Amino acid sequence: MNIILFGPPGAGKGTQAVLIQKHFDLPHLSTGEMFRTAIRNKTSLGLEVKSIMDSGELVPDEKVVALVDEELKKEKYADGAIFDGFPRTVAQAVSFDTLLSEKGTSVYSVIALQVPEEELIRRILSRGEGRSDDTEEAIRNRLGVYHRETAPVLAHYQQKQLVHQVDGTGSVETIFERIREQLEDN
Numbered sequence: 001m002n003i004i005l006f007g008p009p010g011a012g013k014g015t016q017a018v019l020i021q022k023h024f025d026l027p028h029l030s031t032g033e034m035f036r037t038a039i040r041n042k043t044s045l046g047l048e049v050k051s052i053m054d055s056g057e058l059v060p061d062e063k064v065v066a067l068v069d070e071e072l073k074k075e076k077y078a079d080g081a082i083f084d085g086f087p088r089t090v091a092q093a094v095s096f097d098t099l100l101s102e103k104g105t106s107v108y109s110v111i112a113l114q115v116p117e118e119e120l121i122r123r124i125l126s127r128g129e130g131r132s133d134d135t136e137e138a139i140r141n142r143l144g145v146y147h148r149e150t151a152p153v154l155a156h157y158q159q160k161q162l163v164h165q166v167d168g169t170g171s172v173e174t175i176f177e178r179i180r181e182q183l184e185d186n
């Protein structure tokens with residue numbers, strides 16, 4: 001089961017991915033986390049993407065898709081995964097669909113978390129994870145990039161009738177219940 005957790009920065013994708021992972025026993029694949037690990041480990045990929053991430057821009061599609069392609073070869077993803085922060089452009093979504101179909105699988109559901117913009121900024125500024133891209137300037141840029149480049153991904157999956165809008169406000173548990181119902185009803 002391949003689930004895409006979709007939404008703007010601060011929508012709670014990472015938090016919900018952990019709960020979905022536990023409940024549905026699926027591995028969590030976060031491209032942002034993979035890049036942060038690469039930066040921490042000072043790999044060549046990490047050095048290449050550090051300044052892009054700090055500014056809130058997107059890492060080029062080819063690099064992201066190559067990273068996901070490589071990662072998905074691991075046995076733990078044999079039954080699918082929860083994709084958090086990927087795909088983030090229509091080009092990534094198209095490549096992703098091809099990549100999955102070559103493996104004889106496809107996207108099962110896109111859970112799109114809905115959170116008002118003021119709430120997003122408040123959440124990011126208060127989450128205090130110490131991320132170097134959690135400055136007010138980078139956050140505004142990330143939201144702009146989201147509207148410009150990532151939001152169109154939703155239309156791509158809407159055409160395939162895979163999108164389920166979920167209210168992303170309220171407690172972490174309440175939001176998870178909404179997602180669980182959506183996935184179990186599907």
Ligand code: AMP
Nearest residue numbers: 031032053056057058059064085086088
């Ligand atoms: P995230 O942890 O998902 O908020 O991602 C943090 C940052 O990593 C983003 O602002 C981008 O710079 C980069 N990144 C993560 N996933 C992607 C992706 N699918 N495409 C391009 N850049 C990404």
